[in-house]
Each structure stands twice: as C-alpha cells, then as structure tokens.
Amino acid sequence: MWELTKSFRFEAAHALSYTTLGEASQEIHGHSFRAEVTIRGEPDPVTGMVVDFGLLDRGLEDLRKTLDHKFLNKIEAIGIPTLENLSRFIWDRVADKGPVVRVGVFRDSCNESCVYFGPKK
Numbered sequence: 001m002w003e004l005t006k007s008f009r010f011e012a013a014h015a016l017s018y019t020t021l022g023e024a025s026q027e028i029h030g031h032s033f034r035a036e037v038t039i040r041g042e043p044d045p046v047t048g049m050v051v052d053f054g055l056l057d058r059g060l061e062d063l064r065k066t067l068d069h070k071f072l073n074k075i076e077a078i079g080i081p082t083l084e085n086l087s088r089f090i091w092d093r094v095a096d097k098g099p100v101v102r103v104g105v106f107r108d109s110c111n112e113s114c115v116y117f118g119p120k121k
C-alpha cells in the first residue's frame with residue numbers, strides 16, 4: 001500500500017465568532033494556511049503511479065484559487081471558517097481525484113492543525 005501527499009498554501013481572512021480567544025480572533029484578520037491531501041492506493045502497473053501528481057496539481061490549483069486571498073466567511077459551503085470546516089470543504093472538492101484518506105489543514109503561525117479522515121461510516 002502506498003500513500004501520496006500533495007500540499008498547497010493559501011492566504012485567507014476570517015472572523016470567528018465562537019472562540020474564547022478574544023476580540024482579535026473575532027474581528028476580521030488573516031492567516032497563512034497549508035493544506036495536505038493524502039491519497040492511498042497501489043501503483044498502476046503501466047504508469048507506476050497511484051495517481052499522477054500532474055492530475056492532482058491541476059485539481060488542487062483550482063481549489064487554491066477558490067481559497068487564496070479570500071474572506072472565508074463569505075464562502076457559504078465552508079460554514080463557520082474553523083480548521084474543521086475548512087478540511088471538510090477541501091475533502092468535498094478533492095474526493096473525486098482519487099482514493100483520498102485524509103485532508104490536513106495547518107496554521108503554523110498558531111501551531112494549530114486539523115486532520116479530517118472523511119465522513120463517518
């Protein structure tokens with residue numbers, strides 16, 4: 001079994017109402033995010049690849065553009081812009097790119113991250 005991981009970075013703003021971290025977190029402010037998408041499978045005997053990184057790159061670039069330099073609260077499908085909801089949003093948009101097993105979202109400036117393993121079965 002193999003796992004492939006591709007990551008991308010984006011800068012985005014949010015405002016978070018329900019945090020206990022105080023006013024600065026509740027007002028609009030920005031972060032640098034990194035997202036990691038992991039796919040698990042066996043390499044195709046012809047191509048030697050689980051999934052071509054080229055295909056993944058193209059899919060993730062569209063998603064990066066959807067998020068980069070955006071106000072996340074305005075993207076309705078995210079819901080409240082927590083790491084939990086962001087990782088689910090990304091999962092929903094990459095699940096058709098291959099057998100995705102996890103999506104991580106990292107906010108390194110705050111030493112925070114969240115990993116989503118997909119919907120409950």
Ligand SMILES: Nc1nc2c(c(=O)[nH]1)N=C([C@H](O)[C@H](O)COP(=O)(O)OP(=O)(O)OP(=O)(O)O)CN2
Nearest residue numbers: 016019021024025029031081082083084109110112
């Ligand atoms: N379960 C969760 N709890 C919290 C989340 C979350 O996504 N899931 N997010 C937050 C805050 O957005 C997060 O902690 C960042 O805090 P913030 O004030 O936005 O930023 P910092 O000042 O800590 O970091 P800098 O990037 O250095 O400005 C809270 N809880």
Ligand SMILES: [Zn+2]
Nearest residue numbers: 014025029031
């Ligand atoms: Zn924040």
